[in-house]
Amino acid sequence: MKKQINKELIFVLVLGLIAVLTLGIGYRTIIREAAPEPPAAPPEIPSVTPPTATAEKGVKKFASEDEFKKYLQEAQAQAEYFGGFGLGIGGEVMREMMPSMEAPQIMEKAAPAAAPERVSETTVQVSGIDEPDIVKTDGQEIYFASRLTRIVEPMPLMEEAPGISLPKIMLPIRKQGNVNAVKAFPPGELKKDSQIDKFGDLLLSKNTLVIFSESRFYPYFYPYKDQGRSIAGYDVSDAKSPKKKWEIKLDKNTQIAGSRLYKNKIYLVTKNPIAESRPCPIQPLIMEDTPTIIDCKEIYHPTIPIPSDTTFTASIIDPASGKIEKNVSFVGSSASSVLYVSENALYLTYSYNESALKFIADFFKTKTQDIVPASFIQKLEKLSGY
Template sequence: MKRIILAIIIIGILLVGCIQTNQQDQQNQQNMQYPKVENFIVFNSKDEMKKYLQSSSSSPFWFEFGGGVVRGDVVLDVAYPQAVPKSGYELYEEKSLPERVSETNIQVAGVDEPDIVKTDGINIYFSQVRYFYLFWEKTIPNGGKTKIIKAFPPEDLDVKYEIKKGGQLLLLNKTLIILNHDTIYGYDVSDKPVKMWDIELNGSLVTARLYNDKIYLITRSTIDYYEPCPIKPLTYNGESLQIACKQIYHPIYPIPVDVAYNVIVLDPKTGDVVKAVSFVGSSGLSVVYMSKNAIYITFPYREDVVKIYYNFMKENEDLFPKEVLERVEKLKEYDISNRAKYVEMQVIIDQYANSLSKDNRLKFRNELWNRLSKYYEERKREIEKTGIVKMSLNLDVVANGEVPGRILNQFSIDECNDYLRIATTVGMTDTTNDLYVLDGKLNIIGSIKDYGKGERIYAVRFLMDKAYVVTFKQTDPLFVMDLSDPKNPEMKGELEIPGYSSYLHPIDENTIIGIGKEGKDVKISLFDVSNPEKPVEIDKYWLNEYWSDILNTHHAFLIDEKHKIFFLPASKGGYVFSYEDNKLKLVKAVNVPALRAIYIDDYLYIIGNKVVVLDENSWEKVNEIDLV
């Protein structure tokens, strides 16, 4: 039976929990002058950037950082807009306003994330899109349409307007932002939707956040190795936004590079660029986490493969004749790229192997593979790392650091009281998992290593002074770890549970919902974690569904604490579960292929190819409309 590891880590150094800074603190941070980060320097010329790219091209991953917004050859100094927005409700009569409106399920309270459904409590904005999948990550949707649906009061349910563009949505008052994979649109939706602006991306959109009336975009641009700069991440009003060579930063050590990541702040009302920075990294591998204090961008990389092979050969001289070692030693002095050196090293080793008899060649190759595997296993934390860059909300580089291993997604990272917590998987075949605590300068101050050996992380959730980590393998211990002393973490408890959870949602500090799979079915678990030494799966429910969109995105999950229910969308229908009295109970099933749900007052709106409205007091259907 397939099982999971759910690791609960008590981070005792944060006894008072994560206290959000107030507006004055955030304003002070924006005005703060940060010291220069010594590990990042600018390119002095295009030739210098080309040389850096050449030296970085052999590594599997890489990163670079850029700052300064340029149109043509002029660097733009731009300031954040100071206008105070009006409430989104001011356009409606006060008597018609609902008292309760759900929000998108997000990671950090107040930092909004794009999704296919948004609501202002009166209207529902729903983008019917086609999704594309890359490995385990859902990419930004492409195509489709966006419907504006009159939702409240429910008896007036109707499609009001349709926009011929689709994508993920952000909503600020009566400004609707549609984020497609290659274009961003801004619409005034105070009445009939009117397009105010659009931006063409010269690349693709990675993610976005909406905070303090600003949009933070992260885009990805392909690197031209012959003309690497200026970087041109977008086109607006017929002009290319350009970032010149001397405004592009990079780490002092070479790491793998094939794309540029651009962090761009936009005014949502006008589409104007407020500020931007760029960095280079590996396509499809960087993860973005944004708190109310900072933006963290990660980039995975490996130690220089030539250096790894060379050190291995020096430690295993009995495998190679003297002339092979001398040729490899001389190779280090060649003024060629690391990729070329790696190819030459392989040629040298292959030439030696081919000079052997068939029997000796077979023995050599097996011995080489065996020793290389052991060498990597002993040094995997030195070889495979995740670099981290911390930026202020003004896009100043504040700190940089690194941890061993690779991270799963944004939930693998969490900031709390100026500490950063990050969970990683280390290794490719013989995997293990670590959790690290870093200080404000991104220095590691504490860690828990080697839990879930032979597995990889499937889900992570940080909650105040605790962390919950799910790993997947054939057995299923639930690890409980205490980090009261960050330098001496201690294992506290263990539990075995079947299946795996790929999304964890805290109900309160003692209870967590886990949604994942067991065998072919979607499984829902209810965990009591009040006693770290004895975590308990107090209830579980197997749903006769193969898949739920919650397994792809946390945005598909909805919880209504007033009615003690949560919503789970699936291919056959939408399901409403009660968690009252620590029991999982299916209270309502609606035969609609569901994608999302929201609540307005005491009405639950299930959204898919229809919108079905349920009265949460009786669970009777109130209204419905077709969207096909």
């Protein structure tokens, strides 16, 4: 009975598909016959081959800046070809940043008189892989970033002189945020140990506190002070006197897409918008006034043209020294690329446009071979190739 219902449902879907295709072809024929002849031949439009299921898969590096520009043009042409009637198909861009690693070993139980065997973690997607947050702790000290506050202070009393009027609206005064170190254990000795005049999400690796600062300050907020867009490491072995060890600045066009801490290594992903006139080289990070330059030949891309408006760069950073040990760059979309990190690899998704008709033909070929005639599937495949 169930199989009979499925057959009837498939039959109805097939009839519906045929009806839609017939109406579409008929409509195009009527419009073509009714339309007047153009006064002059339109300019020749270059043909565009849509991505196919048999296209070469994988990623490779650009050979030059010209190849990068051509890739962007092909990706744009693909998007215009489908005109909104395609399906977004996702894929994996890169998984080589994190080498194969064994699962973290479970910590041995400590003696009853010792300190707690573990400390609470902030919310993470994968156990054992830490993510930046405004609060971190090592079991003894709590580090938390206090957010920015706006304080309106009264204006000094002034008398209006003839012909001079004072502003009636007072601008808010924005004071910078900071990171506080609080002694939390034992509870009876709870107190504030120190303060770092920098604000941002935190990662804690052994005795190094890393602050990711992307705050932007605007001059019309007075007093104006720009903390800088950077990643800074502080030695907190003495929580009462934290010392800055290193700082990596972000280029003016660089944003942080995400970061993780795994086995005392920081995995940082940044993104830079692609300038069509000159998409490369890029310099996402600046260490000690020396920019990290990513050449065109070091940037990966999927072999299938995909919507690309951003160059992502994944870097491995030693939190103890701030040294950038390795990086790899690849193109993607700021709107559709999703970051995920596991114990084995770092993943970033991408999407590309696929023909809806090709998708339907593949469905009938793989899922309904025992229900619909083979001749019908062959006709669908032929139609999807037009």
